[in-house]
Amino acid sequence: MSTYAYYPGCSLHGTAKEYDRSARLVCQALGLELREVEDWNCCGASSAHMVSHWLALSLPARNLQPVEKMGLETMTVPCAACYARLKDVSCELKDPEVRAKIGRVLGDQVTGRVTVEPLIGTLTTQEILDKAASLIVKPLTGLKVATYYGCLLTRPPKVAQFDDPENPQSMDRLLRTLGSEVVEWYFKTECCGASLPVARTDIVLDLSRKLLAAAKKAGAEAIVTACPMCHSNLDSRQGEIRGRYGDDFKMPIFFFTELLGLALGYPARELLIANHLTDALSLLQGRGLA
Amino acid sequence: MSVLKFASTDQPGRNGLLALVKAKTGQDVLACYQCGKCSAGCPLSSAMDLAPHQVLRAVQLGQRDLVFQSSAIWLCVTCQTCYTRCPQEVDLPKVMDALRSQAIQEKIRPAERTVKVFHDVFLGLVERFGRLYEVGLIGGYNLLARQPLASADLGLPMLTRGKLELIPRRVKDREQIRAIFKRAAELELEEITGQSVAAAPPASVPS
Known part of the structure; x- marks a missing residue:
């Protein structure tokens, strides 16, 4: 059994609990042990780098320290925004001067030997895809989905070192393995407005509406994400988009782990899919998946 | 979008805006030849007063007020599209971060x-x-x-x-x-x- 340090991040303990729940369940089913990073803190995400370079590096760096003490080498991160910050600092720590400064801010030495990978990467190696294929209980046959990677999983490529920055394929391969039909669309890595929904709701509604419209036009019945910010912007704002623009998309938004969990036989209730603000259960019930 | 004055007002040497950005980010903003690819792909450029390539031009020309008072530095969500596509590999999100933190240090009233x-x-x-x-x-x-x-x-x-x-x-x-x-x-x-x-x-x- 492979063991990973698991960094859930703040969203997965709050607005994206269903991502945390489904991630833990599918990893268990696929034989991956997740051990939560001890006393982890917020990585600073979308805010720390806005105001302070050293805060933006030191907050995520503090989460790498316990991993070595836990005797682990690799950390897997479900949230794309957390992944971007943790991966960035793991690259920066290779520079001895930067490492010394971060050590000074932390008040402790930091080695930077931990490998950071996104959960979507951990769960889409050929080995895991083969294993998932052998464990499918309910294939997602006929479910037409648009895979949405967003900004930070693949960009900037020098740091993210994951998949293709313009036309990534890993989530597509996973969904096809599960029996889904993956539609072609041009918004796979477009931005949803990230951290702006509170301060500039108007911008996020505009960007999210464009994404939802493009997915619908491409024939998708649902959008699949690997990021709690993307999920929140697309799932929770459809009511406001209807109010402002008159478009009633009723487009279910899934975390990829939820669909993987369904295919592996977990009931929708256990995966917390009822937590979504845009109804996703009707679509699943219509296909005998929930 | 604003129209930029085409004259450098940058202070020479290490007091200039270009030098400041270089010191904070290691980025050579003069490498930008204004192809505009960053602005074409930017999801926020239509909401910004200065498009991303104009921010870089303003830095090249040392137009501090224009840059620090812009909404662009606050609306950039560092989605990394620009840096991923830049033919000169200018790390524009890093430049935006540096400009914003400098504006905060100088207590300039944020446009957003x-x-x-x-x-x-x-x-x-x-x-x-x-x-x-x-x-x-x-x-x-x-x-x-x-x-x-x-x-x-x-x-x-x-x-x-x-x-x-x-x-x-x-x-x-x-x-x-x-x-x-x-x-x-x-x-x-x-x-x-x-x-x-x-x-x-x-x-x-x-x-």
Whole structure:
């Protein structure tokens, strides 16, 4: 059994609990042990780098320290925004001067030997895809989905070192393995407005509406994400988009782990899919998946 | 979008805006030849007063006020599309981060006040609890941004679906978190002034 340090991040303990729940369940089913990073803190995400370079590096760096003490080498991160910050600092720590400064801010030495990978990467190696294929209980046959990677999983490529920055394929391969039909669309890595929904709701509604419209036009019945910010912007704002623009998309938004969990036989209730603000259960019930 | 004056007002040497950006980010902004690819792919450029390539041009010309008072530096969400596509590999999100933090240091009034309020509240909660407290983020933002009803219509559906944690979760070692905030700010200041803050003697020593 492979063991990973698991960094859930703040969203997965709050607005994206269903991502945390489904991630833990599918990893268990696929034989991956997740051990939560001890006393982890917020990585600073979308805010720390806005105001302070050293805060933006030191907050995520503090989460790498316990991993070595836990005797682990690799950390897997479900949230794309957390992944971007943790991966960035793991690259920066290779520079001895930067490492010394971060050590000074932390008040402790930091080695930077931990490998950071996104959960979507951990769960889409050929080995895991083969294993998932052998464990499918309910294939997602006929479910037409648009895979949405967003900004930070693949960009900037020098740091993210994951998949293709313009036309990534890993989530597509996973969904096809599960029996889904993956539609072609041009918004796979477009931005949803990230951290702006509170301060500039108007911008996020505009960007999210464009994404939802493009997915619908491409024939998708649902959008699949690997990021709690993307999920929140697309799932929770459809009511406001209807109010402002008159478009009633009723487009279910899934975390990829939820669909993987369904295919592996977990009931929708256990995966917390009822937590979504845009109804996703009707679509699943219509296909005998929930 | 604004029209830029085509004359350099940058101060020569290390006092200039170009030199400042270079020191803070290691980026050579003069490498930009204004192809505009960054602005073409930017999801926020239509909402910005200066498009991303214009921000770089303004830095090249040393037009400090234009840059620091722009909405662009506050609306950039660092989605990394520009840097991924830049033929000259200018790390524009890093430049945006540096310009924004400099504007904050110089206490320049932000063109997007609510965006700054959001980040201030966010980081204030992280400093206090070590983790983000989402209910506190919305409450604190609404209070400080003077928008009491912002996101209110999402509150009840989120609550009934178990998406809101009413009690903040805390890091055990909050002392260390507070120390990180303090020492990061000291290091930031030190790099601007070139003097060690932590080790500096008191301003007035009684004789």
